[in-house]
Amino acid sequence: MNDLFDLTGKTAVVTGASSGLGAEAAIAYAQAGADVALLDIKVDGLIQLKTEIENIGRKTVTIECDVTKEESVKTAVEKILDMFGKIDILLNNAGVAVPGSVEHMTEEEWDKSFNTNVKGVFLISKYIIPQMKEKKYGKIVNIASVNAVVADKNNKFIRHSYNASKSAIIGLTKGMACSYAKYGITVNAIGPGLFKTKMTTALFESEKFLNEYNEMNPTGRPGKKDELNGTVLYFSSDASSYVQGQFVIVDGGGVIV
Template sequence: MTSSNLFDLTGKVAIVTGASSGLGVQFAKALANAGANITIAARRIEKLEALKRELEEIGVKCLAVKCDVLIEDDVINVVERTVEEFGKLDILVNNAGTSSFAPAEDMTGEEWDKVLDTNLRGVFFFAKHAARKMKERNYGRIINIASMYGVIGNTQYPVSSYHASKGGEVNLTRALAGEWAQYGITVNAIGPGFFESEMTKDLISDDEFQNFIRSRCPMKRIGRPGEMDGLLIYLASDNSSYLTGQHICVDGGWAAV
């Protein structure tokens, strides 16, 4: 393989979860621009259909499948339909996630379970069913979208369930990398700092939040659209064939200080 095509994903097949908005849309477009055919999955099928049209205009094939990551049968359906449509599965981007703001002492069991089930259980079951297909071809790239909050705490916002789920996702990444390396499957995680998304759009416009960013982030800003694309494509490509079990923060230096 020459240096000119190390990041070319033409002919590869990817699944992106949580693809109805925010980072999921960004990741799907990045993979499509690199040449991958894509299955986009989320609960809101109307948003997926709109994104599907955009991706097909780029020149790739796209399958939109309604999916709730809390329902394992939905997860299985996405994986099976992808293989039926495209003949294989090369790349999984585990992006679906949620959060809950509540002081730890006031958090309900229902709130806790929803965050842990979405951010950790959903990631595990998608990885599990994707890996079963990838093992058949001795090849796969699994990319979990964790968080810088998977490796640090914070004093500004009460999101203990989010910290717990993302910390679990980081170590789950290591565990699965160890299990599946022998099958040619790499498992890595990206740890975003603050980027604009449906989950953060109201938060980031707040003056208090802006002061928080300027005082805490070395780069004194949130991430810009596309600033994770290069890492995503690297982890999805054959150029990362000897990298597995890693969690790489894209956070303006936040977790480093």
């Protein structure tokens, strides 16, 4: 049964890999047997992670990549294919959370959310999917958010562009899943609840917010740093070979429908 989650011989690509959930997922991939390409807009933050993965005994490469720029994405994918010869798994993790309501956000702030959170998924998928189609195999995992389906009720943390862009990822996931299933490619999405990352620093610094979150959540706490990895590995492995276009919320039961 454990063989279903074995990623030996696979090559995984992680965007936004320098910290938080992306870094944790990259390590989980390596521990499951995969070689890992680490992509981020700045490679300085990838040095320690690269060393950790190499110490596990897996091959890895760090590549500077701005997922909002097509040429940057194209070049990054070419480098990965030159080094590893193939890409089996894509974790679309790069994202931003721009604060503000629609009446107070600038156009630039709105565009920043959609360029990173949605356009970034589109661009890197565009250049990775063709070789997945060619070899009739691929696992694409898109990181959305619980905020794709639940709005922030604390006015201090309103992020309308984040809500909208993460909802868009769910729609994109479903469309891609339908189109590429016949090529042996699965496309699914994950909606993390509250985990401690650079993006959520302000939330963890607010005692009021944390108390409200813990009271609302059945587990009484935010997620721990490695508690997303099981779902990531499920969608990235043959354990989910017949699962398509699904959105799984990982938030300790805060949203139960």
